[in-house]
Amino acid sequence: MSNGRAGIASRAYRLQYLKSKQWHARRARWFDQNPDQHRCCVCKREESQAKRRLELHHIDYRGVTQLLNGGWMANERDEDLLPMHPLCHRLVHELMDNDGALRYMRSRKGATLQAIAKVRARLRSLIGAR
Numbered sequence: 001m002s003n004g005r006a007g008i009a010s011r012a013y014r015l016q017y018l019k020s021k022q023w024h025a026r027r028a029r030w031f032d033q034n035p036d037q038h039r040c041c042v043c044k045r046e047e048s049q050a051k052r053r054l055e056l057h058h059i060d061y062r063g064v065t066q067l068l069n070g071g072w073m074a075n076e077r078d079e080d081l082l083p084m085h086p087l088c089h090r091l092v093h094e095l096m097d098n099d100g101a102l103r104y105m106r107s108r109k110g111a112t113l114q115a116i117a118k119v120r121a122r123l124r125s126l127i128g129a130r
């Protein structure tokens, strides 16, 4: 591509990005800059050590660019990242990958929000979470 971008459309690129030092720095910055959001957005439990206990789910990868030298630029908007427990995160991804209605949704944000609602409903019926 002429502007030096190589998208991050494929899962392989995303997995590679999530191991990069640029993502780790972006992730740390998100937790530092959003102290009022140290709460899992699936089960709603607040975490005092959020940076260690919560993961960030991308509802949009638009801010992520791979450079020609193989490095990354991590310019996600704060609102494109949602904090979740590792387990809650995994349940969201399982639904996004396997749920008949969700896996073909074109908007990752839309699929994420529906998956969160479904996981939350399931947790509510299991353990009485609000």
Ligand SMILES: [Zn+2]
Binding pocket: 040, 041, 042, 043, 044, 045, 084, 085, 088
């Ligand atoms: Zn959670």
Ligand SMILES: [Zn+2]
Binding pocket: 056, 057, 058, 089, 093
């Ligand atoms: Zn995720």
